[in-house]
Amino acid sequence: MRKIRNHNEVKMKKVYIYDTTLRDGAQFEGISFSVNDKMRIASKLDELGVDFIEGGWPGSNPKDDEFFKKAAKTLKLKRSILTAFGSTCRADASPASDTVIRGLLKAETEYLTIFGKSWDLHVKAIIKTSLDENLRMIEESIKYLKKKEKRVIFDAEHFFDGYENNPEYAVKALKAALAGGAETLVLCDTNGGSLTSRIFEVVEEVTVAVKAPLGIHTHNDAEMAVANSIAAVQAGCVQVQGTFNGYGERCGNANLVSILPALKFKLGFDCLSEFEFKDLTEASRYIAEISNVKQQDSQPYVGKSAFAHKAGVHVNAIIKNPKSYEHMEPSKVGNKRRMLISELSGKSSIAEKAEDMGVSIDKSSAETKTILTRVQDMEKEGYQFELAEASLFLLMKRASETFKKYFEMEEFRVIIEQRKNGPIVSEATVKLKIGSNVRHTVSLGDGPVHALDQALRKSLVETYPELKEMHLSDFRVRVLDERSATAAKVRVLIQSQDKNDSWWTVGVSENIIEASWIALKDSIEYKFAKDERNKKGKKK
Numbered sequence: 059m060r061k062i063r064n065h066n067e068v069k070m071k072k073v074y075i076y077d078t079t080l081r082d083g084a085q086f087e088g089i090s091f092s093v094n095d096k097m098r099i100a101s102k103l104d105e106l107g108v109d110f111i112e113g114g115w116p117g118s119n120p121k122d123d124e125f126f127k128k129a130a131k132t133l134k135l136k137r138s139i140l141t142a143f144g145s146t147c148r149a150d151a152s153p154a155s156d157t158v159i160r161g162l163l164k165a166e167t168e169y170l171t172i173f174g175k176s177w178d179l180h181v182k183a184i185i186k187t188s189l190d191e192n193l194r195m196i197e198e199s200i201k202y203l204k205k206k207e208k209r210v211i212f213d214a215e216h217f218f219d220g221y222e223n224n225p226e227y228a229v230k231a232l233k234a235a236l237a238g239g240a241e242t243l244v245l246c247d248t249n250g251g252s253l254t255s256r257i258f259e260v261v262e263e264v265t266v267a268v269k270a271p272l273g274i275h276t277h278n279d280a281e282m283a284v285a286n287s288i289a290a291v292q293a294g295c296v297q298v299q300g301t302f303n304g305y306g307e308r309c310g311n312a313n314l315v316s317i318l319p320a321l322k323f324k325l326g327f328d329c330l331s332e333f334e335f336k337d338l339t340e341a342s343r344y345i346a347e348i349s350n351v352k353q354q355d356s357q358p359y360v361g362k363s364a365f366a367h368k369a370g371v372h373v374n375a376i377i378k379n380p381k382s383y384e385h386m387e388p389s390k391v392g393n394k395r396r397m398l399i400s401e402l403s404g405k406s407s408i409a410e411k412a413e414d415m416g417v418s419i420d421k422s423s424a425e426t427k428t429i430l431t432r433v434q435d436m437e438k439e440g441y442q443f444e445l446a447e448a449s450l451f452l453l454m455k456r457a458s459e460t461f462k463k464y465f466e467m468e469e470f471r472v473i474i475e476q477r478k479n480g481p482i483v484s485e486a487t488v489k490l491k492i493g494s495n496v497r498h499t500v501s502l503g504d505g506p507v508h509a510l511d512q513a514l515r516k517s518l519v520e521t522y523p524e525l526k527e528m529h530l531s532d533f534r535v536r537v538l539d540e541r542s543a544t545a546a547k548v549r550v551l552i553q554s555q556d557k558n559d560s561w562w563t564v565g566v567s568e569n570i571i572e573a574s575w576i577a578l579k580d581s582i583e584y585k586f587a588k589d590e591r592n593k594k595g596k597k598k
């Protein structure tokens with residue numbers, strides 16, 4: 059077996075985390091990020107301590123342009139650096155006149171990542187230019203960007219395939235980028251078909267041939283992306299690129315959620331000590347919710363089943379020693395062991411969460427037990443609270459004596475009607491008890507949920523005028539247990555906003571209207587509860 063060269067020396071080096079969920083990850087089938095989704099994900103990555111966030115490709119689509127514009131104004135990153143992605147200039151053209159390069163400069167980021175060809179086959183057969191011209195395009199594009207006071211990361215596209223075909227030329231492409239002034243040279247396994255042992259060898263050879271900081275960017279077409287990234291870091295790469303939950307075109311990109319804990323907890327890369335590993339599970343689920351992709355229960359490290367133990371021999375062994383059937387301590391990545399004895403740790407995490415949210419409960423109290431049981435039951439029904447923290451807050455409040463009811467629902471009815479040649483009309487009626495009054499309100503809406511929302515507010519706004527400043531800003535529906543033989547359940551997530559905050563609430567039911575109603579009701583109750591909490595906070 060080969061020995062890893064200077065392993066301890068490599069481990070001492072800083073490894074930079076480069077996330078491309080917002081660019082490469084957005085290519086995943088089924089994902090379509092809005093500008094606000096991108097802002098939310100970027101803020102979450104910043105909280106975690108990711109070093110670089112690749113925000114998109116400015117100039118390639120209006121959404122990415124808008125994102126960079128908005129980011130420059132309002133995205134206040136504390137720990138991460140935002141980068142914009144693009145390509146070198148085209149053949150036989152100067153960088154100054156190139157539209158791609160100009161688009162990049164508009165993004166107003168300090169760092170730019172540009173990709174260029176390092177596989178001779180691509181140069182000759184795809185962009186149809188000479189090998190020398192391609193090297194010029196790389197070097198001059200970077201030189202030009204440096205002149206514009208940008209810091210540049212170079213992605214060598216198809217590097218590993220190029221290296222197999224013509225190693226000398228692939229290395230020349232890297233050297234052209236270095237001569238242009240690139241800070242980091244990223245070796246890409248763009249087609250995702252390389253095997254781990256070969257990745258290790260090639261990276262080792264490149265570290266000898268080129269004296270520059272190297273990065274690794276792999277795709278998962280042979281299901282090797284995580285292993286390949288880790289091997290590349292062991293062989294000397296100091297930047298690891300990937301996406302959250304492995305989102306990406308075809309079979310996805312390298313999954314940072316699996317790579318990072320392996321580097322930290324299995325290989326002891328001290329340099330990741332700043333990263334908030336304890337929030338990894340929550341962040342992975344949060345990003346899955348925003349992406350509207352169901353997180354796999356079996357996702358390593360962070361999935362719901364990653365540390366779940368079924369009854370029997372395993373549980374007995376786990377009680378004696380968790381190491382017996384677990385590859386690592388789940389709490390290190392913010393995940394939970396799931397089985398009966400987890401109740402104790404469950405209670406303390408509920409108490410901790412409550413404290414975070416400003417609800418005071420005692421870990422050993424009956425209330426905590428009630429909340430925990432309720433959360434577990436609701437999760438079984440299909441609820442998830444990682445994003446919908448406002449609903450979790452209400453659940454805790456309802457279990458405590460401090461919960462104040464502002465209204466009670468007596469009845470609601472929704473009618474959807476289409477008359478011959480007419481538009482579809484949605485009408486909702488709600489009957490609410492507000493104090494000692496019972497109020498009946500009818501409202502039309504653009505759809506059944508909108509009508510329901512309108513009726514609910516109309517009924518309440520006279521008594522509670524603060525509701526005028528609140529509106530719905532996002533609405534998401536996910537079908538749960540698609541395989542179930544009976545009616546499938548849906549989970550509805552609603553985002554609401556007032557002038558100070560935005561919050562998510564959740565409802566689950568076999569009936570989409572009922573699920574929406576639960577989430578709507580929570581959204582209004584949360585508005586009341588949070589205003590009250592803020593008032594109290596100010597008095598102190």
Ligand SMILES: [Zn+2]
Nearest residue numbers: 082248275277
């Ligand atoms: Zn890629």
